Amino acid sequence: MNDITLLTRDGVSLDVACPPGETVLAAAEAAGLFLPSMCHEGSCGLCRAEIASGDHDAGGQPGETITRDVLLCQCRPTSDMTVALPYAESAILRHRAPTREAVIERIAPAGASAVSLALRLRPDAELGQAADFVPGQYMEVAIPGTDIRRAYSLANLPNWDGRVEFLIRLVPGGAFSTWLGTEAKPGDALSLRGPLGRFVLDDTSPRPRCLVGGGCGLAPLLSMLRHLAEFQDMQETHLIFGANREAELFATDEIAALAAQLPCLTVTTAIWHPEGDWSGFTGTSAEALDSWLSNAATPPDIYVCGPPKLVEAVVTTARWHGVPEAQILAEQVQLR
Structure with a gap:
């Protein structure tokens, strides 16, 4: 032993x-x-x-x-x-995360390469129907009839109605992407395990925040921003949302609405390879963070979610600007 x-x-x-x-x-x-x-x-x-x-x-x-x-x-x-x-x-949990059954309510496009998947949890004998989680957490979703599971961040807020929403990138050949594109339909049942994850806001920190998301990595950041708007948070917060092309952007109207509700929220939308008359920031999310940190008065708390290469680039950029390790929180979940 x-x-x-x-x-x-x-x-x-x-x-x-x-x-x-x-x-x-x-x-x-x-x-x-x-x-x-x-x-x-x-x-x-x-x-x-x-x-x-x-x-x-x-x-x-x-x-x-x-x-x-x-x-x-x-x-x-x-x-x-x-x-x-x-x-x-x-x-660290002291008990296994619960497994819940849910039913698909809606599948809708989210930009050119992703979908929004909305589910409704079925009532549970012990847990009821509430969708109880902390903004930023994720759940494991199992493909019906298989042992294949994928982890997706929750994009909505906790609620009593059992509503959960995920933003899922469609990856050619991906197991979950293929099922979503060829078989999934409203009314289908899914098995969920969670909530899981440690990627949550530090509500006790007095420092400014910078939320950095690439593609569907925006999902947990949307949940966080919705939470801040619900409580009319007045802490300085900056959102960087990056995509490869303009056609891949989504939730732009909701981000604008959140910025209107949160006077201390500013937003940078970064496009790596613009195709039209793009007037916003041209470059990656990491490059947008580099530009923003160059003008930051104090090292902020940084929250980043997205593909592994994006997360790595953002973390490297934050370290280069002297942001302490304890102030860099990163989440990587499977996006297939």
């Missing part, structure tokens, strides 16, 4: 016993600690963490006793180990 110490981002230490041949993720779940994860197969990347000390076996390759990144669903300790988790203790 190996002793595993899990160190959270906010300094909490949690001890877990790991039997020989068991993964860190499975050992944590056996101890009642449900770390952020999804596929349990090493493909989604949500359980990524850093080994501070100890040896492990990952896919047959022994680990060296140095600081390194691992996927906890694949990491099998061969000694006592200390794992540095990239999130606070509050992101």
